[in-house]
Amino acid sequence: MKKPLLAVLALSGVVLAAYQPASAQNAAAQPAANSQAALDQNIELMRKDIRSQKKQVVAANVPLTDSEAQAFWPVYDQFTAELTKLGDQRYALIKDYAQGYSTMTDAQADDWVKRLLKLDSEVVALRMKYQPNFRKVLPPKKALLFGQVERQAQMMIDTAIAMQIPLAQP
Numbered sequence: 435m436k437k438p439l440l441a442v443l444a445l446s447g448v449v450l451a452a453y454q455p456a457s458a459q460n461a462a463a464q465p466a467a468n469s470q471a472a473l474d475q476n477i478e479l480m481r482k483d484i485r486s487q488k489k490q491v492v493a494a495n496v497p498l499t500d501s502e503a504q505a506f507w508p509v510y511d512q513f514t515a516e517l518t519k520l521g522d523q524r525y526a527l528i529k530d531y532a533q534g535y536s537t538m539t540d541a542q543a544d545d546w547v548k549r550l551l552k553l554d555s556e557v558v559a560l561r562m563k564y565q566p567n568f569r570k571v572l573p574p575k576k577a578l579l580f581g582q583v584e585r586q587a588q589m590m591i592d593t594a595i596a597m598q599i600p601l602a603q604p
Contacts, residue, residue, distance in 0.1 A: 481521065485514060488587050495583045496576060505571035506580075513564045517588075520556055527553065528599060535600055543602065561585075 489510070498506055527549055534542065561581075569577045 477525065481518075481525075484591065485518065488584075488591075489514070491587055492580065492583055496580045498572075498576070502572060502576070506568070509564070509567050509571055513560070513567075516560055516564075517557070520553060520560065524553055524595075528595070531599065535602060538602065 492510070527546070531538075531546055538546070565577070565581065568580060572580065
């Protein structure tokens with residue numbers, strides 16, 4: 435691998451540093467609605483930055499000819515746009531959890547787990563949907579390499595996010 439994926443992980447840490455569960459936010463600093471809107475805006479800007487960094491990591495680690503690049507990047511951008519929509523759902527799910535994890539009922543816990551697993555399966559389905567598309571524009575080994583780099587970067591981001599989510603209390 436040409437460049438380590440640590441840049442993506444470090445950047446994801448910046449996103450996480452900006453996000454605090456509702457129970458940890460200083461409610462006296464700003465009205466809750468303004469505070470949440472500002473937080474959402476900051477996180478959206480950071481998510482855009484992470485996507486940019488991730489694209490740079492892919493570019494640095496997947497050597498493409500000019501003709502491959504011309505065909506690959508539009509497919510990558512479509513994939514990323516769909517993945518971003520799932521990321522929006524994940525962020526909403528995390529916000530829901532953060533707002534009520536300390537008072538969550540059993541029914542809410544069951545619902546949260548179901549929603550999380552559904553999102554996980556949708557990400558897998560998206561990768562499966564796009565793999566043939568990437569394979570059409572890249573030779574098999576480069577398609578594999580892209581899949582590995584993209585998956586490693588996403589797993590590092592997901593792990594960093596997961597580490598910031600408070601564990602549920604029985």
